[in-house]
Amino acid sequence: MSKVRKWLIPLIILIITLVVARFILDNPPQTQRGGPSNASQLTVEVSSLSPQQFTVVVDSFGTVQPKTQNALVAQVSGQIIYVSPQFRNGGFFNKGDILVKLDPRDYYGGR
Structure with a gap:
């Protein structure tokens, strides 16, 4: 009895699957196309675009490091006695630029 069930149940499932597949293939779904809908x-x-320049401002916060x-x-x-305007945070200067001047009297005997 156990061997019969072992083969009979899969055989029944296979037959049912084949019958359903045959029914589906013989009766494809029908489409119902109508005219335009009555919805508004x-x-x-529409407008044409042209390239333009504009400034984008981005507000942000954080820590800036050199x-x-x-x-x-x-x-x-x-x-x-003198400090260059470039001698500041974020300033730029080149090799040979004078950043600071000292009082020469300290080195030339007060002349």
Whole structure:
């Protein structure tokens, strides 16, 4: 009895599957196409685009760090009498630019 059930149940499932597949293939679904719907139609406005320049402002916050950082150390002491405008946070300067001038009286005997 057990061997009969082992083969009979899959055989019944296979036969049912074949009958359903045959029914589906012989009776494909019918499409019902109609005319345009009676729903209201949308009106669309179209405009041509042209390239334009504009400024984008981005508000943000954070910490800014320099790309390079140097420490300036004086080899002599003296009173500072001139500081270059470029000698500030974020300032740029080139090799040979004078950033700070010291009072020459300290080195030339008060002349």
